[in-house]
Amino acid sequence: MLPMKSLIVLFSYHHNNTQKVAEVFAKVLDAQIKTPQQINPKELQEYSLIGFGAGIDSGKHYRELLDFADTLPQVTDKKAFIFSTSGITGKKKLAKDHLALREKLQSKGYLIVDEFQCKGFNTNSFLKYFGGMNKGRPNEEDLKNAAEFAKSLKQSLQT
Numbered sequence: 001m002l003p004m005k006s007l008i009v010l011f012s013y014h015h016n017n018t019q020k021v022a023e024v025f026a027k028v029l030d031a032q033i034k035t036p037q038q039i040n041p042k043e044l045q046e047y048s049l050i051g052f053g054a055g056i057d058s059g060k061h062y063r064e065l066l067d068f069a070d071t072l073p074q075v076t077d078k079k080a081f082i083f084s085t086s087g088i089t090g091k092k093k094l095a096k097d098h099l100a101l102r103e104k105l106q107s108k109g110y111l112i113v114d115e116f117q118c119k120g121f122n123t124n125s126f127l128k129y130f131g132g133m134n135k136g137r138p139n140e141e142d143l144k145n146a147a148e149f150a151k152s153l154k155q156s157l158q159t
Helices: 017-029 041-046 063-070 091-107 125-130 140-158
Strands: 006-011 032-034 049-057 078-086 110-119
Touching: 006 017, 006 063, 017 032, 017 049, 017 078, 017 140, 049 063, 049 091, 049 110, 063 091, 078 091, 078 140, 091 110, 110 140
Parallel strands: 006 032, 006 049, 049 078, 078 110
Antiparallel strands: none
């Protein structure tokens, strides 16, 4: 069986919360991390698994990642996963936060194999006046969960 070739498409700028999670995924999946600006969408054909991640802003991934998803060519059952960091998390919140990106990727033919979200340090809007929320997140436990997620993903795709 051919080794799984993985790529992580990441937009992380605020506190680099999502970058920390992506680095854990990259290590476990032996993947490269690239920003949307560093990728020609046609390049994605070379990969068997692609992770798409960014922080959450106003209930959805950062615009840069959503705009990138709009430029993707049609594919057939290309495996992908979605991830994010957010000030507030939970199963329902993840489903809602990831909806816009999930729909864009699925409309292009991507098969979403799993999704991951953890808390991230947030100083948006009025929160900056109070020192933000979730200081120190993602923490060691969050990153351990990210590693477990990636290991499970790798295992399920190699069987």
